Amino acid sequence: MTQLETAMAILMKTFDTYAAADGNKGSLSKGEAKTMLxxxxxxxxxxxxxxxxxxxxxxxxxxxxxxxxxxxxxVVLVAALTCACHGRCKK
Incomplete structure (x- = not known):
């Protein structure tokens, strides 16, 4: 896989790992999101x-x-944080 494909796979795996904690694989509860952070x-x-x-x-x-x-x-969170860390976002 390319680096970008690997990054995408890691994002999906990370989300799925934390979302599965309470049994609902489609979303992160507040507790799951906090644990992930x-x-x-x-x-x-x-x-x-x-x-x-x-x-x-x-x-x-x-x-x-x-x-x-x-x-x-x-994904929006990760993209926004990545932009902020890279210095390309205005806010």
Whole structure:
């Protein structure tokens, strides 16, 4: 596989691993999303000044308001964080 194909496979595997924790493989509950952030993005959580910032981030992931994070919302998070880390996003 190419590097990009590998990256895509890793994103899918990561989402599926955490989404499967409560039995609903189609989305991340708030608890699953928090666990994923803690294990997969520990540097991001360390940079957060307080728990309210983390809760705001988690709430911001749920674009459609269903109290869960589906794969599309997860991919948007990863893309936004990647842009921010790469310095190409304006905000």
């Amino acid at each position: 803690e294990k997969e993005l520990p540097g991001l959580l360390k940079a957060a000044k307080n728990q309210a910032e983390v809760d705001k981030l988690l709430g911001g992931l749920d674009f459609n308001g269903d109290s869960e994070v589906d794969f599309s919302e997860f």
